[in-house]
Amino acid sequence: MERGLLILVSGASGTGKGTVCKKILSDMPEIFYSISATTRQPRPGEVDGVEYFFITKEEFKTWIAEDKFLEYAEVYGNFYGTPLHKIEERLSRGENVLLEIDTQGALNVMKKVPDGIYIFLLPPSLEELKNRIKNRGTETPETLERRLNAAKAEIEIGKKYQYVVVNDTVDEAVKKIKAIISAELCKTSRNEKIFEDLIG
């Protein structure tokens, strides 16, 4: 059984990671979206292992102690985290997993999953990124400047990724990411079985 692909999509805030990932998942339903674990109560209709892994605070602390989280945070008294072992379970079953994560979290994943596919989304221009942040309407000139500088620092981190995709239009960006996935599945290292079948 060939190990699945971990496809990690990251990028500076405001580059549209969320929209792009949603489109990929709707186009490629065979790809699993990495689910977070949380200690909050499930809302009506939420299913364990679908929206979240719902676990107790004790379990969450054990997972922290066992270094099972790629990242975690406390929000209003509840814990949220990205559990690596749940991703590994799927990969080892040959399933492909999509993970959308911020730039800091991504650096952590690179260390733990060196055979992952690391894709960095870029804004078409700084001007465009400025507009996108502005259009949220919540920034003062001062915080806008601060956010832009933070974005530049994040973009610098993008140089460490294998692939960069400019998010000019969502459709074009998604098309490129699908091409990257398709190409990665053609890597010789991921097709040893084909050679075995052909020439033993």
Added chain:
Amino acid sequence: MERGLLILVSGASGTGKGTVCKKILSDMPEIFYSISATTRQPRPGEVDGVEYFFITKEEFKTWIAEDKFLEYAEVYGNFYGTPLHKIEERLSRGENVLLEIDTQGALNVMKKVPDGIYIFLLPPSLEELKNRIKNRGTETPETLERRLNAAKAEIEIGKKYQYVVVNDTVDEAVKKIKAIISAELCKTSRNEKIFEDLIG
């Protein structure tokens, strides 16, 4: 100016390299097909630099002496060869070049152009390869066996390529090769200029 891609397509004889490459070129006219040099006379309508580079025997011998050929052969008194410096000219102008070549020639190119994209076409099965060779109708049972063994040895060489594509149907194979080209153009190492434009 970002250097162009050398896309090399190879595979055991009988796997359909020619058909696949023709389709890629008709779908992606912006890609240049690597042209051979020859010492034979141009036929009516043939243009230097289009069908072939038409050169004299003296030039051909100079190019051999200057190690300019990836491979060359003499056929009925005329010389034919694949000139690397002509490929390099296009790459350095940022143009992408497609090269269809046999497995032996490809190993030679790998040494000379380490940043090329090496794609190996595989038959869907040995049975299918046998049928394709048989259908040419020119083989005796003995030569068929010999050709199959040669094909197996060639397929073994495929393990040295970056990518493998099973030529199940031409359309599917072409789709995968286009995805590989698209993905390679997204490699971070090929997009340094984008970072410069964004963050200087």
